[in-house]
Amino acid sequence: MSHDFKFDWQRAHRTGVPEVVLAEHKSTEQLLAIASQSIEQQFPLFMTRVNAEKAHALQSTLAGYINYHSESCTVFVGQHPLGTMVGDQTGWDENIRAYRQPDNAPLRSNREVPVAVVAGGTSDVPVVAEIEQSLLYLGKRSDRYVDVGVAGLWRLTDIAEKLTQYRLIIAVAGMEGALFSVLAGLVQAPVIAVPVSVGYGVAQGGHAALHSALSSCAPGIAVVNVDNGFGAAALAVKILDA
Amino acid sequence: MSHDFKFDWQRAHRTGVPEVVLAEHKSTEQLLAIASQSIEQQFPLFMTRVNAEKAHALQSTLAGYINYHSESCTVFVGQHPLGTMVGDQTGWDENIRAYRQPDNAPLRSNREVPVAVVAGGTSDVPVVAEIEQSLLYLGKRSDRYVDVGVAGLWRLTDIAEKLTQYRLIIAVAGMEGALFSVLAGLVQAPVIAVPVSVGYGVAQGGHAALHSALSSCAPGIAVVNVDNGFGAAALAVKILDA
Amino acid sequence: MSHDFKFDWQRAHRTGVPEVVLAEHKSTEQLLAIASQSIEQQFPLFMTRVNAEKAHALQSTLAGYINYHSESCTVFVGQHPLGTMVGDQTGWDENIRAYRQPDNAPLRSNREVPVAVVAGGTSDVPVVAEIEQSLLYLGKRSDRYVDVGVAGLWRLTDIAEKLTQYRLIIAVAGMEGALFSVLAGLVQAPVIAVPVSVGYGVAQGGHAALHSALSSCAPGIAVVNVDNGFGAAALAVKILDA
C-alpha cells in the first residue's frame, strides 16, 4: 500500500527536534495510518491538536500504544517519556501533575528545571499544557506559573525573584498580551512569547496579543505563532542546547 | 460672501466642550477664513494639527491674534487662557513649561491639578503636548510624566504612589501599549488611553497600541482614537465635571 | 491541591473594581473550582459570558449559591446585591425588571440613578443586560432606553431632555454606530460607547461600530471593546467616583 506521508525520521538528528504530527487538519484515517507505521517501526511519535473524537478512535484501534492527554489535546504514541506505557487516562493526568512545582516550594536547580511557563490567566491553560507535554517529549522539565496577568501586578512581582533563576521563560497570554513586555523587562533569560486566541472584539484570534509581542518596547522577545505551544517548546529546546 | 463652514458656537453650552478646528485636512484659505470670523466675533478658538507652514500663514496675516505652540502643533486664536496675548513663540513656550510639575516636587492638591498625563516614551511627546494645550484651553491643569514605559518597570512603580492621588490619568503610548494595562491595574482613577502612531512593522499607525488598549485585561479603560490628544482632553473635562 | 488561578482579591481595594471572571474561554471544571473557592472564602463573585450549559453545571453542583441571569449570561456567586439569595431564575428576572424605569415615569434624581443605558436596537439587549447586571454588582443603578436608533431620530430627540439629567450615558449600538456621535452632540455627560457585534457584511464583528465610535466627530467619547458590557460598567463606576 502506498502512503500519503513520508516521515522525516532524521529530523531530530538533523535539527535537534523530531517531526511531530499536527492532527488538526488530518482525517482519523490518516492519523491511524501514521500511528500504525510509527508503532511498526518502533519509533515513538507525538501528536498535537488531537480532539477527543480522534483520540478515542486511535485508542480503540491501537489500544495500549496511545497516551492521550486531554488538557493539552496531545497524544504520545509508544513508550512514554515518563518511563511507563500509560493507557489509563486518569493515572496519566496524575503523573503529569506530580512533576508540577508548587508555588511555595524551594526552587530546584535551573539545570534540573530550566524552563518556567508563565501564563496570564486560567483560559491560557490548554496552551500551557501543550507546551509542557511538548517539553516533556523533548526531554526538558518546566514549572508552571498561571494567572499572573499584569492587571494585578503583585502576582507577577511576587514571583519575579524566582523567575530570574530560570534559564528560559515561556510567556503565554491572550487579550492584550501586556505580560510579554513586563516579563521581558524583569529578567535576563530569553522570553518566548506565545500569544493565545483568547479574547473577543479586537482581540479575536489572538492577533492583539501577537502584535503586542512583536512590537514590545522590551527587546529580545522571541515570538511564535498564535497558540503554537509545540513551536515554543521546540524553540526552547534549541535555545537550551545552543 | 457665503461660507463653507457653520460654526457650532453653542456647543460648549450644550456639551461642555466648545467646537475646535481640526486643521489637518483644511486648506490655508479655509483656516484663514475661519480664524478671521472668530476674531471678528471676538470668540476665542482652538486649532489642532496645524503644521508650521499653515501656522506661519496665519501668523503673518492675522498678526497679534495667533498663538502657535509648535511642540503640539496647536493654535490659540485670540485671548490666551494663561491671561496674556502672547505673540512671541519663545515666551509662550516658557509660560507653558512654567506650569509643569517637576518630578520631585510635592504633589499639588488634586483639585488644583486633577490630571496626570503619563507617557511611555519621548516619542510620544507631541501627543502629550496636544493633550496639555487642549486641557489648558478647556480650563484644566495637568502634570506631565514622560518616559515611564513598562520595559523599565521601576520608572512606573517609582511614581505609582503619586499617581494614585490624581482624579484622572491620561496614558499615552505607542508600540505595544502595555502601559495602559499596567497603569489601570495600579490606580482607582479612570484611565484614558491614547494610542500613538509610533512604531513600525505590526505597530505601524498605532494599531497595536489601540488594540492593546481596547482588549486590556484591566477593566475600566476609556479608549480614544490613535493620536487623538484633543479627544482625550475633552473626555477628561467631561469626566471631571460629571 | 494546587490551582491554576490566583485571585486578585485586593483589586477592588486597589482599583475600585473587583476582579470578575470572564467565563467564555474557561472550562466548566475551571469555573467550578473558581466558584467553590469563592464560596469557601465567603467572597462574592461575578462571572460574565456564561452560557446556559456552563450555568446549569454550576447550578447543579453548587445549588443555592449560583444566581444565573440568562438575558445577560451573567452569574452572581453568593449573596446577591439586591439583598436576597435568589436560586429561582424566574423570580430573579422579576426582581431585575422591577427596577427598570418606565419611559413615561418622572425622572428619579441622578444621584439615585446616575446612569442611562441607551441602545440602538432590540438586538443589543444582551449587551445592555450585561451592563445593567455589572452596574448592579458594582453598586450603581441605571435606567434602560432601548431601540432609539438614529434612523428614526424622533425616538432619540423625544428623550434628549431626559438624558441631559443623568451624570453618565452608556451608549450601545451595532451596525454603523451613528448613535454614538448623535448622542455625544446632545449632552454634557460623558458618553461611554459600547460597539456591539450585531451586523453582517462590513459590519460583521462590530468593527464598523467600533470605528465609528473611535472616529466620531463629537469629541469626548470613551470607547471600550466590542461587546464589552462589563468594561463599560467598570469604567462608569470609576468615572462616577472620580
Added chain:
Amino acid sequence: MSHDFKFDWQRAHRTGVPEVVLAEHKSTEQLLAIASQSIEQQFPLFMTRVNAEKAHALQSTLAGYINYHSESCTVFVGQHPLGTMVGDQTGWDENIRAYRQPDNAPLRSNREVPVAVVAGGTSDVPVVAEIEQSLLYLGKRSDRYVDVGVAGLWRLTDIAEKLTQYRLIIAVAGMEGALFSVLAGLVQAPVIAVPVSVGYGVAQGGHAALHSALSSCAPGIAVVNVDNGFGAAALAVKILDA
C-alpha cells in the same frame, strides 16, 4: 501615430453618462494626447483628479481649450457647459459660485435644482466641488450645504425641511460618517453616500465612513467608493433620468 487609448465616444448614448478621464495615474504626456484628440474631434471632455502641475502643462500647451477648476481639481476641455469658453480661472470660479444657493434664499423648484449636496465639514469641500463640477458637466444643477455634521445636530435639523424638497441628496462625509444615517432617516429622496478620506487613526483612508454608509440602520442608501465625487454625480444623473 498609434495611441494607447481608445475613447468610448458612444458611452453617453449607451449609458447616459459620457466617458471621463481619471487623470490621477496618467502621465502628463498621456493627458496631452487625450486632450488633443478631444479638441481635434470637437468632442468636449471632462477630467477629474488633475493636480496643479498637470493642469498647468495642459493650459500652456493647449491654451484656450482648458478650463481648470482648482477647488475640485477638474478640467473641462472645450466648450464649457455654462455657455462660455472661460480661460480665466478667477472668472470661472465666480461663475461657479454664482449658481450656489444662499442658505436663506427661497428654495428653487426641484425641477430646476433637483440635487442637494450636503457635507459634514469644511474638509469635505474638495469632494463636494468635484460633485458639483461633474453634475454641471452632466447637465444638472445642485445646491451646496456644508458643515452640517451631526455633532451639532441643529445645523442639520435647521435645514431638514428644505432638504425634503429635493429629488435627490448627495451626502459627503469623512470621519465616522454618521451623517449618512441621520440624513437617510429624515427624507424620502434617495441618499447617495460619498465617504471622504478625511480622518486619522481608524478613520484613515475613509474606511470608517465607508463602512458606516454600507451598514447604516437607515435603509435605502446608495454607496459609492471613497472620494468618488464623479461616480456620485453619474449615479445621480441616472437616478434623475430613471
Added chain:
Amino acid sequence: MSHDFKFDWQRAHRTGVPEVVLAEHKSTEQLLAIASQSIEQQFPLFMTRVNAEKAHALQSTLAGYINYHSESCTVFVGQHPLGTMVGDQTGWDENIRAYRQPDNAPLRSNREVPVAVVAGGTSDVPVVAEIEQSLLYLGKRSDRYVDVGVAGLWRLTDIAEKLTQYRLIIAVAGMEGALFSVLAGLVQAPVIAVPVSVGYGVAQGGHAALHSALSSCAPGIAVVNVDNGFGAAALAVKILDA
C-alpha cells in the same frame, strides 16, 4: 408590560419605506413580542433573515398571521401584499413563482414591472428572493434573470436588449463581482449592486465582490452592503419614486 422595542411606525410616511425587522440577532422571544404588537395594532410587518426554527415558532404561536417564505427567509406578518392571507407555505411559493417572467415572454411595460433582478449564479438565489419579497412588500414588481455570469458572456448579451427596457437593474453577484461593471456599461438605467457572501479564499464573506462594485470602472453604480437584499429593494423604491 414594558417593551425593549419602539417601532418607528411613521417611517414609511417620513422616508417612503416602512421599518422592517432584521431577525438575525433577535431572540425568538423578541420576535414574538414584536409580531404580536404588530397584529394587535393591525399594522402589517415584514421580517428578514428569519431562519426556519424561528419561523416555525412564530407560525405555531401566531397561526394564521405568519407567512413564511423559505427561499428568502422572510416573513410577512398580517395581510399579504398579493391580496390573500396565506398560511399554507406551498401555496405561497406557487403564488410567488406565478409572477415570475419566463425568459422568452414578451417584455411587459416597464411601468408595470420596472425592476430587473439579475444574478450571476444559482448560489445567489436566496438574496435574489429576499429582494423580490422586499419589493413585493414595498409595492413594486420585478422580473428575475439568474445565472448570467460573465464567464459565459453570451448569457448576458442575449438579454442585454431586454434589460435596457427596465427603469432599474438590481445586480446580484458573489465571487469577483465582474457582473456589476459589465452590466453598468450596457444600460442607461441605474444599477444597484448587491454583493453576495458566496465564495471562498479571498472571496470569503463577499468582500471581493463588494470591492469590485465600489471600484468599478463603469460609473454610476449604487452599492449596498453584502447580502443586503432588503436594502437594495428599499433603495430601488426610493429611486423609482424620486
Added chain:
Amino acid sequence: MSHDFKFDWQRAHRTGVPEVVLAEHKSTEQLLAIASQSIEQQFPLFMTRVNAEKAHALQSTLAGYINYHSESCTVFVGQHPLGTMVGDQTGWDENIRAYRQPDNAPLRSNREVPVAVVAGGTSDVPVVAEIEQSLLYLGKRSDRYVDVGVAGLWRLTDIAEKLTQYRLIIAVAGMEGALFSVLAGLVQAPVIAVPVSVGYGVAQGGHAALHSALSSCAPGIAVVNVDNGFGAAALAVKILDA
C-alpha cells in the same frame, strides 16, 4: 418549469474547459435540478465541494448516474472518464488509486502523464484529490507526490530529478507555503501554486500561503485562489494545450 440556472454548454468549445458546478453554496434542491437536466440532455457534468449529505441525496434520487469521490468531495454525473459507469464507491476509489505512480517506479513519458501534483503535507490531500479528479475529468493524467514539505528538504531534493521531467507542476501547500518558491527554483516547467486553508493563527484561511505564492522570489509562478483545486486543473489543461 422555469429554472434558476442557465448552463453554459458551449464553454468547453469556447474556452477549452467545460462549466462545472461549485456545489458549496447551492441547496440540495438546486443540485438535483441541475444534475437531472444534465442526465436528461446526456451531457456529463462535474461537481466540486459536494459534502457527504448532498452527495447521498443525489445518489439516492438519481441512482446509477452519480459517482461520488469522497476524498475529493467531487461528483461525476453520467459516464465516467475511466470508461465505466461506477456506482460503487469502493471500486471507484480503487480505480483512482490504480493510476497513481508509486514513488520508485520508472517515470512514464511526460506525454502520457504530463502533470505532477506535489503537496507539502498529508493535510493537503483533499485539495490534491480535487485536482486529480478535475484533471481526470478534463482528460489529463497526473502523478501524486505528497508530504515533501521543505522542513525536510531531502524529501524534495530526492525527487527533484524526477520532477524536471514533467511538463507542468501543480504545487499544493498550506502554512507558510515555502514549497512554492523552492520548487519553482528547481524546474523549468511552469509551477501552479495552490495555497491551502491549512494552518492557524496568521496562517488561518490559507492567506499566508497565498501571499507567499504571490510574492515568491522565484519568478514564473501561476497562483490560483486558496483551495481552488479545480481552477488549478483547468489552468493546467489550458497551459498544456497552449
Added chain:
Amino acid sequence: MSHDFKFDWQRAHRTGVPEVVLAEHKSTEQLLAIASQSIEQQFPLFMTRVNAEKAHALQSTLAGYINYHSESCTVFVGQHPLGTMVGDQTGWDENIRAYRQPDNAPLRSNREVPVAVVAGGTSDVPVVAEIEQSLLYLGKRSDRYVDVGVAGLWRLTDIAEKLTQYRLIIAVAGMEGALFSVLAGLVQAPVIAVPVSVGYGVAQGGHAALHSALSSCAPGIAVVNVDNGFGAAALAVKILDA
C-alpha cells in the same frame, strides 16, 4: 573586494528564466556594483523598477552599456536583444514602438507573436511596458492592446476574434479587474492576470483587482502579484515552452 550579492548565473539553464535585478530597494551603489560585474563577465543583465535617478547614475558611470527604457523603468545592461547596443534613449523608444502591432493590421502568425498583452486603461501602460521589455529580454514577441476595459464592452468584443488566435493572453488591469473574467470567458488560451495598483479607496494598492483575479468565476486564470510585470513575462515564457 567581497560582494553582498551572489548572482545565480545558472538560473536560466536550470529554470528557463535568468535571474533579473529588482532595483527598487537597492541603493545606487549596489546597482553599480552588480552592473559592473555583469559587464566584466560579459553576461547581459536585465533590471526592473529602476527610477530615473538611478538610471542616470548607471548611464553616467557605465556609459555605452546601459539601455534605459523610461516608460517601463527597465534597464538592459550590455548587448540589446534587438541586435544593437543602443545608448540613445529616443532611438531605442522608436525601435520598441516599431514592433507594435497596429490594431487594424492582419494578425501575424501566433508562432511569430504568441502573446497578446491586453490592458484595461491608459493608466496601466507602465506595467504593460515592463511586460513587453521582459518578454523581449526573454526572447518572445508580443502585441499590445490597451484601453479595452469592460465598461465599454465593444472595445473588447471588437478584438475578441483576433485574441483567440494568440497562444497566450496577459491581461493587465487595475480598479475592479473585471477584465480578467470577461477575457477568460472568451478565449481558449491561458490568461495571466496582472493586477495593477491603479485606483483609490477600496481599490488602493491594487488589492481589489488582485482579489477579482483570484476569485474569478471563469476558471483557468493564472494570477501574479500586483504590478509584477516581469513575473507575468517569466510565466508566459515557461508556459510557451512547456
Added chain:
Amino acid sequence: MSHDFKFDWQRAHRTGVPEVVLAEHKSTEQLLAIASQSIEQQFPLFMTRVNAEKAHALQSTLAGYINYHSESCTVFVGQHPLGTMVGDQTGWDENIRAYRQPDNAPLRSNREVPVAVVAGGTSDVPVVAEIEQSLLYLGKRSDRYVDVGVAGLWRLTDIAEKLTQYRLIIAVAGMEGALFSVLAGLVQAPVIAVPVSVGYGVAQGGHAALHSALSSCAPGIAVVNVDNGFGAAALAVKILDA
C-alpha cells in the same frame, strides 16, 4: 532643566541588554538632549534608525563623540566597541568591513564568532548591517552571508555545512520569506527570523515574510517584528548567554 526622558541605566544589569534609543520618531532636539546627557554621564549609548540629517546634526554639535554608520543608520555615542573613538566615517566603514568573514575562509571557532547573519538578497543589507552593529555594541561577533535566497537553492546548500557550526543563525528576508523555513530545516541552532519590508503588492511592508516566519512548517523559529534588527541582536545575546 527638566527632561522628557528617564534613561533606564540599570537595564543592562537587570536584563542583560542596555536600553538603546530608537531615533525614528524623535526630533533632533530630543536626540541631542539624550546624547548630551549620555556624554555627561560618560555612559556609552547606541541609537538605531538615525537618518543622515539627524546624524549630521549630532555630529556637528557633539563632534568627536558621534560615530555614524550610514549603511545601518546607527550611531555610537562615546567610546567605540572596536576600541577607538572613530570620528571619520570612511575609516569606520573599513573597520567594520575588516571583521567580515570572506566566504571561502576557514570557519573560525563558534566560540569566537557564534552568530551567522544570513540574508536572502542584496536589498536586505541595511537590516543586516543594523544587526551587525547591534551585536558589536552588545559584545558579540558575527559572519555575514548575503544573497542566498531559495530561488537559487544551491547558494544555500553550498554553505549549509558551514552554517551548522554556528551556535545561532539570524535569518533576514523580505518578499515571501521562504528562507526561514528552509534554513530551520537544515540546522540544529536556533533560527531568529527577521522579516524585512522589502517587496510590493501583497508583500508590502514585510507582512508576507512575517507571516511566513510565524507559520513555518519548520518548528523552533524565533520571530521578531519587521525590520527589527536590534531586537534580533538583543535576542541573540540573551540566547547565547542563557
